[in-house]
Amino acid sequence: MLNDRVDAAGLPLAVGDLLAILGVLTIGMMQHNTLTPDHAPGVYAPFVIGWAIAAVAIGAYSAGAGESAKAAIPLGLRAWVVAALIGFGLRATIFPGGLAIAFVAITLVLTGGLIAGFRLLFFKLVG
Numbered sequence: 001m002l003n004d005r006v007d008a009a010g011l012p013l014a015v016g017d018l019l020a021i022l023g024v025l026t027i028g029m030m031q032h033n034t035l036t037p038d039h040a041p042g043v044y045a046p047f048v049i050g051w052a053i054a055a056v057a058i059g060a061y062s063a064g065a066g067e068s069a070k071a072a073i074p075l076g077l078r079a080w081v082v083a084a085l086i087g088f089g090l091r092a093t094i095f096p097g098g099l100a101i102a103f104v105a106i107t108l109v110l111t112g113g114l115i116a117g118f119r120l121l122f123f124k125l126v127g
Contacts, residue, residue, distance in 0.1 A: 004059070004062065005057070005061070006061045006062070007062055007063040007065075007066055008066075009063055009065075009066025009067065010060070010061030010062055010063065010064075010065040010066035010072075011061055011066075012066075012126075013060070013061060013065060013066070013118075013119060013122060014055075014061060016115070016118035016119065016122060017051070017060070017076060017080075017115050017118065017119075018048070018051070019118070020114035020115045021047050021048070021051055021083075021115075022048075023114065024106075024107060024110045024114065025043050025044055025047065025107070028043075028103070028106070029043060042095050042096050042097065043091075043095075043097060045090075046087040046088075046089075046090035046091045046094075046095045047083065047084070047087035047107075049086065049087070049090060050082070050083035050084065050085070050086030050087035050090065051080075051083040051087075053082075053083070053086055054079045054080070054083035054086060055079045055083065057079075057082070058075060058078050058079040058082060059075055059079075060075045060076050060078075062075070068123060069119060069120050069122075069124075072119045072122075072123065073116050073119050073120060076115045076116060076119050077112055077115065080108075080111060080112050080115050081108070081112070084104075084107065084108050084111070084112075088104055
């Protein structure tokens, strides 16, 4: 079952996806002066956990995702929406930080845009 959801051809996308997720969170922490070694792991963890679950469940790195932007972008965006919901849920219940509506909107939209943009650029460069 895992072989259907994760294919080596889709794995290069993981680098850009994780950079997009961590990048948006890092910029947010920088803007709020909270980017510290003791704070950052609690901000990153809910969304990395959410991404690990959603990316595999949705097939963001399946064989189809590694073949074309037409397949990769929708898979990445679907996985991000699920990952974000998991991340927001974890942040609201287990991890510190709360859940402001502005944080939800900005994180959801900016990260989704970066994931889609990276995946588009990847296939423009790789072919």
